[in-house]
Amino acid sequence: MIYSVVGHYSLILGLCVGLILIFFSIQNFKNSNQLDTKILSFSFLQLFFVLISFLALIISFVISDFSNETVFNNSHTTKPFFYKISGTWGNHEGSLLLWLLVLTLFIFIFLLRTKNQPIKYKILTLGFQQVIIIGFFLFLIQTSNPFNYLFPIPDEGLGLNPILQDPALAIHPPILYLGYVGSSIIFSSALAATTLKMVSTSWAVHIKKWVLISWIFLTLGILLGSIWAYYELGWGGFWFWDPVENVSLMPWLALTTLLHCILVLERKEILTSWVIILSIATFTLSMCGTFLVRSGILNSVHTFANDPERGLFILIFLFALIFLSLFIFFFFHQTTKDNSSKFFWLSKETSILVNNWFMMYFLSVVLIGTVYPIFLDVISSQKISVGPPFYHKLIAPFLIPFLFAMAIGPRLKWIRSDLKDKIYLISLLTISILISFFIVKNFNTNILINTILISSALYLFFITLRDFFNKKYKNFAQNTAHFGFSLLILSILFNNLFSSEIITNLKVGETYDNSKTKIVFKSINQKTEKNYKSIIANFNITNSKGINNNLSPELRIYNQPNITTSEADIKTTLMKDKFIVINLVQNQDYFNVRYQVKPFMLWIWLSVIMVSLGGLVSFLQKRI
């Protein structure tokens, strides 16, 4: 009870500090010889208040204070300690508070770490950032206060959705938010730089660190969400083109493109319009994602309690930010004279531009697939859902030239280039095509498209692999990321092509046998845990090579709230995952058994880690 009061008032104080900061920024901006020390201390104070408020919410969760509405809705006394804490941000109100915490933390770090930039620029960035922060404060206090009071005090809470009680999901939101919120700094500073007409190479060098850090977090955040979906949702996939996944992928695509543009801007003052628009797009896409998820317009696995009032607030806030940034862009930005059309056709600049257009294409496919159903519903009240085939058909063919561009592009020189080692490149290409043809030939699939897809990915794989040992080639970070990406595409392709699946209904003691696989349903155990009961089924699976595996998938019946979840049992080896999941068949002794062999699963995760490692290397690298 006391913690809710503390939390609530420190939120209000944080909002007040935000208003004071805006006032100081305006004053300081007029006579800007030196950064006002008050600004720094008030910025710290704001961070402090939000932190207090966040800690208060954590404590309310830990001590199960059900007079707090958020705790009541999302917690329960029997919940394990770890999930009491992670439950803090596993719900709408708490996650917004976390978002606010990261916002204030990042702007404070920004003010501390940015030394060599002009004062006006720093103040203006702070100003824009405060507009965002105040917007979030108002949103939180007005429509989703985490400290609402309940009376009479309930004895027991409603419990956290069991599918959210998972370690990967406990850290997935914070990491994703670090990425999202990092993009808000890029947004503010891009607007500030545009207003002051200082979008230049030195600005690019300075903002690159922020782009990299949010890119790394966003990549890892998406990865964690994907891992969670793989073993918790029990559908045996890792990416479902679910609207909420798309919503996290869109800022990632924009941010990745931005990263490449910044690399160009670091050296030459070109592509400035690209950089500004992408900075704006990354953040607005993150916000748009928040809007789509929290307003309940989209239906997906991420069911946040939805409320039209909240949706309306974010919608107005989002479009206010969009119009503000459009105004600044059109009013202040002047395109430099050396237009991008004047590049020599074979140069690094052109290849980056090619990359940009491909990324924009992927982005628009995902964007259209995600919002088109909403538009159609409003305009003609037709309900459709856009599924994986749409994305696969539109993305896969364009992946081929994209991968080739990724292989060749980094080898080109700035301004003007020609390919010296043509023989080497062509021979590698031939080898890749031959290898992929022999791989694909043995399977009953569409040979042409798969061969080309695999060979383009293999080509990138070989070229980047070779470059690790090439002493002349210095860009280790880029090479690591591109190598990781080729590995990712290869793993996904192999995973798609070579997965096999058996779906059958079995009773205890029964055996399923086809020529390749034998599944024996040996026994069933029951176990009672603190907040759930579980049924554990024991299977023995023998494959054609005679390799024996014992797998024990689980059904959990949570008592609070009353939900049944299936926990898959996965045997992970270097080359393949064996995945088994059971479900109850209503009113029968049969269990629905799904057994899948999924090759290269581990490599999908590893390759994404490798991609972000590339970002990390670049982040730590001193500029040459």
Place this chain on the structure above:
Amino acid sequence: MKKKLIPYSIILIFLIIFAVFYRSLKDTNIYTPETKINNDIPIFSADLLLLNENSNSTKIFELDKFYLLNIWASWCVPCRDEHPILMSLSKNNKLTIIGMNYKDNKKNAQSFLDKLGNPYEKIIVDKNGTISIEWGAFGVPETFIIYNNKIIKKYIGPLNNELLIEIRKIIK
């Protein structure tokens, strides 16, 4: 002129997007028709489930007390979802929960309650669905809040945590 055209058209596009999102936001509201609210409850007589007796509206609904009438059926999947919420509301002694078993068979209804618990004080049997029509119900589940023989609130579709809080506020 040509230079200004681009910003204006972009702004126009964003305005259209805003309008569409705004509209779709309105559509997702939980649908609550106003027509039947604040009307007197209909008069009826019906059998009671589990008790083997006949009763009528005046016997069931007394003045100056809060009632929650919940229309449910064992075959209705959303009813299963909202059941824990009814169970938690049944612990509140300011509110009496009356069930209306809609187009259901007795055996299934009984086993539904045995499995998930019985939050209802009395259950009206609406075998052919005529009583719920009198109440102005569209289907199952549907929930009415009644005070002084008047319907003061109506919810279509399963109850959720937010409505639970709203109901708690009303009876306070």
